[in-house]
Amino acid sequence: MTETRTKKRGSAAEPLFESAEWTFDTLKLAYDAVEKIGKRDLKLDIYPNQIEVITAEQMLDAYTSTGMPLMYRHWSFGKHFAHEQTSYRRGMRSLAYELVINSNPCINYLMEENSATMQTLVIAHAAMGHNHFFKNNYLFKQWTNADAILDYLAFAKSYVRECEERYGLEEVEGILDAAHALMNQGVSRQPKIPISSRSMKKEQKQKKRQEHEEATYDDLWRTVPKLRQPAHGPDEMPGSGNGDSFDLGLPEENVLYFLEKHAPRLKDWQRELLRIVRMLAQYFYPQRQTKMMNEGCATFVHYEIMNKMYERGQLTEGSMLEALHLHSAVVMQPAFNDRRFSGLNPYALGFAMMRDIQRICDDPTAEDREWFPDFAGNGDAMGTLKDAWANYRDESFILQFLSPAVIRDFRLFGLHDDSEDPEVTVTSIHNESGYRNIRRMLARHYDAGEQDADIRVTDADLSGNRRLTLTHYVRNKRLLNKQEGERTLQHLAQLWGHRVKLLEVDAETKKPIRELEALPIP
Template sequence: MEYNLRDLEKWNEKIEVEARKLGLNYYPQEFDVVGFNEMIGYEAYVGMPSKYPHWSYGKSYEKTKTLYSLNLTGLPYEMVINSNPCLAYLMKDNTLMLQILTMAHVYGHNDFFKNNRLFREGTNADRTLEMFKLDSEIIRGYINDPSIGYEKVEKVLDAAHSVKYSIKRAIGVKEISDLEIKERRINDYKSSIENRDFLDMDKEVIPPIIDKIPLEPRDDVVGFIIEYGNLEEWEKNILRIVKRETEYFMPQIETKTMNEGWACYCHYNICKNLNLDQELFIEFIKRHNDVVSPIPGGLNPYYIGFKIFMDLEEKYGREKLFEVRALERDSSFIRKYLTRELCEELNLFQYGKRSFDFVVEEVADELGFESIRDNLAFSSGIGSIPHIRVIELNKRDYTLTLEHVFDGRELEISYAKETLKNLAKLWGYKVKLITKGRDSDEFILNCDEKLKVTITDSNKK
């Protein structure tokens, strides 16, 4: 069915009416209709109209374009930016019904961005586009600076990109500084001395440790390097840029299933009430089912999220949905609301590797569904990324010691070695990483100043 921009504007007005009836509370919405080349470009640059240059974005563009030209992959129907006003891109080649469904889907994302607590606490939608534009200008300035140049900037970005998720893992929670910890320990020490009982006056009160760096393990490895590393100011600024842009995307990582499930729930209910003619309605059902269909051998977050929201509405009513979309993240959403009945309906099971084969370990029966649910919640969002933290800075030789918080999942050693090299490039001195193997034996990856990595048994330091 042929359509033009005026047709899309009319449908958008109808969609907004239904979105308000549904109870959505969203930012002002803007749409930009683009061709497939532009969509591939926006996808490579994570949707941002302004982004600093780096070879990885060009690589992503060429890979996607090649696969698309060979009909080996499709392109997203839309891309949505968490900003105020909210900006979304629509594919020019979409059919009219697909544009209608996509616009309704976008209003679901828009509402989620504005109201979910992780986005409200972790991002500033009012300044999103300005932040990315400023970051791009700063890095382009370093590239054009004769005393720095592209090669030096690229080396810092390469290293920064490989460790960018080693930042604070709790969105909206400020890490306590060493100064605050020091003051707290000193006050506790003074209080313990002053409040000793008369009979305990001879009892020794051990002074607190206040000269260790950091005083307590620190999740924000990138921030620690910025604070204590021997970097030039422009290098620290690049790290700050990569860090704050990663922090912007953290809520999206933490709410992928919820966000997509909510958008599917919204487009489904909005489109049902648009009085579509028969031809459009049949295509709507086909498109919707394509989006929320299960993926053979994989997990479709659209499908899982949509089914959980629909189940919640049936059990508790629509008001409960708005409470859930405002307060939860994927890990809590799945742990609280993925029931045994849903596990069975979704045909979920858990598998593991035994010797050289993969075997089914759990099915959605009375006991198995809990293991499936908990494992899915445990590995969602930031839980899918290894937890690395700083535990000590040796003041004598400036060796930086990191710890992998072992949760039963081993590091992929080949990746760990390369990542450790990039950390050493940024740090400039020796870096050690303490981790564990499958049998829980502790070992250490050591990277020296020449970027040579060796592995030693931690019991043989």
Template sequence: MEIPKRNSTKRSGKKVISLEYTNMDLKNWCDIIENAAKKLGLDFYPQEFEIVDYKDMIGYEAYSGMPSRYPHWSFGKSYDKADSLYKYNISGLPYEMVINSDPCLAYLMKDNTLLLQILTMAHVYGHNDFFKNNRLFKEGTRASYTIEFFKNNADIIREYVNDPSIGYEEVEKVLNAAHSIRFQINRTIGMGKSDEESKEDLIAFIIEKGKLEEWQKNILNIVRRETAYFIPQIETKIMNEGWASYWHYKILNYLKLPPSLHLEFIKRHNDVISPLMGTINPYYLGFKMFEDLEKRYGKDKIFEVRALERDESFIRRYLTEELCSEMNLFEYIKKGDDYVVKEISDESGWTQIRSTLCSNCGVNMIPSIVVDDISKKDGALVLKHIYEGRELNSTYMEATLKHIYDLWKHPVELNTVIYENKTKVCCEEDKKISYTNVK
């Protein structure tokens, strides 16, 4: 999890950095913030901070915050992109990154001002509390094993890369395929897996029913398990960032900062939660909703909500008409080359806006592909797209079917909807893609 990126300041081609504090200053402030967080009722794992430079931060960002990940070209691509955007001052870097681990590990940019370090440390304690207490993280992850888990996975895949009988190209081929379907797993956290739900876990189905070597199954399972670790973060982005923003604001007000720091605090906080044009700022929406919940129901209620909900249920239950109007939320659609307003936050339109937000948060943003059958005729894997009004991107769809073919080693069929017509898309044995309308 991270606070939004900010652009670096440059003068005469060089970044201007003013560091008016020492590591001992940060240690003292960390102790002050931790004590305040405890007094205000937060319950968190032991917290560790690491100060890093921009290259380290780019690296951790590319690896989703983990100190160690298995080798794959996609991580290098992410690193090069972030590095180039930063060097040319097109995009900035996070103020911090936080890992759901026990102890909780967070990285702070050494270029941050003292106030930014204070604010981000308070923000981190909010995330830490959320990781420890929200049910999706409690039921879906093992925080005490996180760092070791990712390191062990990296070691296993590196062994396959270094094995002369396997090698990097073969490993990369399986990883490419696994990455293409990594979110097509069981997304229901904390529930037992029924026979029907097993068909919703495409990777597990291929592992069980496909004709793969043991090392290939192990790689698929590594990607599957690592993806499962990130599902709670995807499902609670708005809540988690809103909770952390709510508590950095509470903690810093509780500390009664000296005037030399207070003005920057107000500006930085407003930067974090400012609304964005044409999209939703999760920090803003989550902050406003938790602020509203405490006003209406009291402090105990926000801790209850933090423990039980995910973004979809959080929005559906607690986003009110008054909040929609206050935040001036509206829904727009594309007509031709233009975008036009479809709904506004009035008495008749706000519930539609709420429903649209629910359908576009968490894993709801990711297409769901499930197993339908295995053809008795030619062993084809028959898949079904759970169509909810959004069509698949044809370029990604075709590439993904080819990756699935590499794993299944037989034709792959996908039933979906294209231009409102039921369509069967097939990847044949020569990896040729064909389309057939289905009545």
């Protein structure tokens, strides 16, 4: 029976699995088949994969501690865990089917509850799609070091634990709380401090230095009278004495970096903790900037691979239906007035744009030729897509590739909102004059630098009253949330150790609008 069927289908293979239950053998078979298509047909360039099967609790745990396999201990992760767990138990939320980590080897977590089909889809999605994106996108290449991240996290975890043992839970918690509050301000947007494996190694050096100090510690020195502390203090600070903001490299957009280097009262281990949080903030920054492309890429890849597998007879019709059902759920985009609407779905938009690029390459219309003369009809969809995946982020990708066809399909329209008006105004719709506007507005929406408040350290008086001044350059009259701002500023004052002022000035006219201030509480 089996033989005749195989013959009838010609080159078609046997289905990899027929039951919904997966075993480690089917997982291996599915992976090999997916990888073959990914590497041979789509010519993806990926890190070696490591597939890990985990339980629901482990999944909850993974994504409440920022999705990393190891992480230092902090109450906020416990809080998120408690929250997620409650809503998961009540059935208010379902869990992700997979989680993938930008590391080398690339770690993919698969949930044990997934059916065999889902596992296959998820492998195609994460182990091929995300993996390729991580390895090739310029932002990840520039900012993250996939080889070193796991080692670094291991270092961070043990360092924080040692600090807790040495200086007490509360001390460490205070620093980490403050650092977390400033995490969004812990990112350098211009490549100034590249994260190389060399700077990662510095962490180990720091540890060695401390060990050496301990090994050579002689209790006798304790009996020798100490120099008076204040006379000793300022020497540790670079650029002290003149308070010249130029020496401090001001203005500085990376507040955490500035504090780590220049805060007058922090101890070495406290600086190290700030550094750990800053490194993580920087590591995650590319993910924020490429969320839509990354998901689009992964969705596109799994769609291609699943279809190829079905064509080759490696999936049964039942499996393919299940896969399509999942796929369509993932890329669903409810309209703005739909009850399910919660913003633009990055999977949907990313996938639609990439399918659209494929269409433009293979079968362009006159409109496409006019809008995209560079690649319309070039017949090399994969090449064009791979170039996009490698060299763009969400903002520039939309600016470059969002076509009128997609705008029409999504029925995108632009609005303007002024908090003083009782109504929002429609400014552009999907017509000839609106396309470019919508494209520009949407691109700006995906620009992380545009969405975050633009806050910089602008002055630090190190010789006088030691006041630190930050400036928020206000765009479009959008001030900070006052209460949040004050609380965050309080954290900042704790780290700086002296008075801290936050000026809010209009970005264009430089006119001061508001001023917040905080004093450290001893």
